[in-house]
Every structure is written in C-alpha cells, then in structure tokens.
Amino acid sequence: MYVFNLGGLCSLHIWHCVLTHCSYFVGVMPRRKAPKQMDTQSVQRASTVQTKHRKSNQSAVSSTTEQSSSTIDYEKLANEILRQQGKLQAQPTNCSDSHSLNPLPQENITVSPLPCTLQTNSPPGGQVQCAASEPRPQTAAEGTVSELVTRIFEGSFPVCTSFKSPTDTNSSSQLDHLNPSACNLLSRALSKSSSTIYKRSWDMLLETFPAITSLPISSSMLCNFIAHLFNSGYSPNSIATHVSAISYVHKLLDTTDPADTFLVKKIMQGCHHSAPSKDSRLPITGPILHKLIQGLQSSICNQQQRILVKSVFLLAFNAFLRLGEVVVKSKSLTNTVVQREDVSFVLENNSPVEVLLVLRHFKTNKTKDLFQIHLKALKDKTMCPVYTLYEYVKIFGHHTGPLYQFIGGKPVTYSFVTKHLQNTIQFIGLNPSLYKGHSFRIGAATHAAKLGYSENSIQKMGRWNSDAIRRYVRLESFEI
Secondary structure (H helix, E strand, O other): OOOOOHHHHHHHHHHHHHHHOHHHOEOOOOOOOOOOOOOHHHHHHHHHHHHHHOHHHHHHHHHHHHOOOOOEOHHHHHHHHHHHHHHHHHOOOOOOOOOOOOOOOHHHOEEEOOOOOEOOOOOOOOOOOEEEEOOOOOOOOOOOHHHHHHHHHHOOOOOOOOOOOOOOOOOOOHHHHOOHHHHHHHHOOOOHHHHHHHHHHHHHHHHHOOOOOOOOOOHHHHHHHHHHHHHOOOOHHHHHHHHHHHHHHHHHOOOOOHHHOHHHHHHHHHHHHHOOOOOOOOOOOHHHHHHHHHHHHHHOOOHHHHHHHHHHHHHHHHOOOOHHHOOEOOHHHOOOOOEHHHEEEEEEOOEEEEEEEEEOOOOOOOOOOOEEEEEEOOOOHHHOHHHHHHHHHHHHOOOOOEOOEOOOOOEOEHHHHHHHHHHHHHHOOOOHHHOOOOHHHHHHHHHHHHOOOOHHHHHHHOOOOOHHHHHOOOHHHHOO
C-alpha cells in the first residue's frame, strides 16, 4: 500500500517521461548563451533516484546517460514538463502504466457531505485525502416549513435542532438550548384543541402561499393573508386567531414576528371597523328551556334517548357549561369531558338533594386546577337537573368513562345533541339557525343577571377570567 507525496509523485513521473523520451529534446540550439551541459554524474544521480521507484526503466536511463554529452533544448523540455504535468492532474489516480495507486488507509479518509474530491491543501505529511460522500440526517432547518409546523403543534420534539432565520444566519433558535425535559414542557404549553386550531391556521397559510420555504414571512404577506380571510367571510375574531397562530411559531423560533408590526395591527383594525363582530347566537333562557323540555316529548320518541338529551340540556343550562365539556366533539377528546367518577350525589331517603360535579378540563383552566360545581335539587322534578341526572345514571348504569354514554358504552357526541337541539328548537317554533350548543351558557348568564346576581358572581359561576361575561348577559333577549 502506497501513500505518496503529491509533489514528489509529480516530479518522479515527469522525470520518467523526460528521460524515456530524451532523444526528442536533443538537438542543436541557437547559441544565445552557452548552454549548460549535463555531466555524467548528474544524469547518473537522476537515474539512480528513478531506478528506486521504477526498475523497469533502467534501459531508458542508460540510454540517456550515453547521450548526456549532447545539447538539450530546454524550451522543448519545459513544454513537455507542462504537458505531462497537465496529464497528471487530469488523471490523479493513474499516474503511470507500471504502478497504480492503492486505496488509502481508512484513517486517511475524511467524511464530508461534499462529493469525493482531492483537497488542494494537503495535510501535514503530504497525504492525499478523499472526502467521501455519505448521507446525513436532515435537520429541522432543512425540512419544509410544513414539517416544522407539524412537529411544533403535534409535540414531536426535538424540533430543538437548528432553525436559523435566513435573514440572520448568526442567530440560532432558542430551541437549540433546551434539554429534553424543557422540550416536553414546551409541547404541553398549548391544549390539544389550541394546537389543532393553530395547525389548521398554518395549513391555510401554506395553502394560500405555497411558495413559502423559509421563515420569517414578511409582514406584507401576512397582510395579504388577512385580506384573503376577510374576503372569504371570516370574522375579525377568527382572523385574529389565525394571526395568533402565525405569531406563535415565529416567537417560538425567536425570529422576527410579522404580526408585531404597525402595518399588520392597522390591517386588523381595518377588519374590525369594516365588519364589527356580532355574535348571532341567541340565549336559551328559562322560558325557552321550559318549552324545549316539553318539546322533547314529541321530538324524541325513544325514552332512553329523551332522558339522556333532557339531562344534557338541564345540566348545561344550570351549571353554565360549554356543551363540549360534557359531550365529545371527537374521539381524541373522550378523556377531557366530564367522567362518570367526577359526579357524586347527596341522597336523602333515597332521593337526590344535591349533586357535586368536578370539572378537570375547561377552556380557561390554564393551571389544571379542579373546579367544583354544587347543584341543589329543585322542587319541580320535571325541570330539576339533579333529579334528571340521577335518573339517567340509574337507567344507563355505567360507572366509568364519560358521564354521558349510550347503552352500548359509546360516548355521546356533540353532533348527536345539537341535532336534537335543532329539531326541538324548530318544533317549538323558533329559528334553529340562531340557537347553538353555546346558547345554554349564554342563556344561563342572561338568566342569572335577570335574577339579580352580580357580574362578579356570574363570572365565577361561569368560570370566566375576564370581562367576556359582558358579551353573554343579554337581558333584552328574554322577550320571546
């Protein structure tokens, strides 16, 4: 196995080519200066060096020695040296017919993502190193924006590799310095529903602007996206949610946030001024709830389903519940609704007088604290949420899983309840397009305000942590 010095290899090959074709250079030169004569000793020294590496060329060396007294044309010699040197560089691994370069030892091979090339700067010792081409793992920075967003919102960390802003190649992401434990905590910063909504916002952005290949996006692009959503009929509040999703990723990657610009803020103001958001959902007030319960006798023929739906209606109204807190919107949310073990009754003479409801998951619960709701029984059993819930539990008889289940054990779905709500609303003569699942919560706040409860009390009962309660109390809606 040979490891050659590149410079020595070139000299050796060139002298071999010169000496084996020496007769080509011998001739009579014009006498400008007295040409130097190569004495026999010099030629013999060159022949001796060459003989160590190429024993097969001894005859050529002796031939050169015999003609050493002749005059050499140095101009032709120089041209031939340049020509032979060019051939050597063009074919670095096939420098002669009599020798071939063996593969270099493994320790002399340098792994690099570049194609295999000879390095021009030889390492100490003059060894030739070959940069072998090997595939390497793709980092988050090299993946598509869509893949990056998916990793963030699906919690498939580590995305903590190296996502650098193309406008600032010297700045690294904050995620680079997070350990696995910190990444795990970060993946839980958003609820599953928020992550799903934010992911959908990015899907819409990338579908609208498929040419996005890097972050940050420009503020003008975000403005155009806002205009696209507005023209598509999205409300200002919905648009604000999409903008928050885009802003979240940029802030997470520690790059320029296009939403935090004066231009984008003014575009959003224009949305609110052009189409003030108005909640078209009407509240299901006390009188309307009475009519709904009576209408169930005709709109639902199956007695078990009628008791189930009646219990959902009464509990949602009296406990200020969001409908999605007691019935599932998707299979992935089965464990987030109220569970059977979260409900306990206080009995007197085998009759329920109070129910304790524990909420573990709800929209404003950022600290994962438990929220307990105590409901006392009413004298009118037909409108009593406690008695109706107790009757439902006795009939369906399950002890684990979601509170509201069908006889077969499948959880009651959001669509099942809203379908019967629409049918019953229409049956009692109201417009079904104006009453949604959230109308129970809106109606509860309105009804409590009519009964004289303070805004602070209503805010606590409904688990509002802001002045959003003011949008729900609609005293003028009681006229039917």
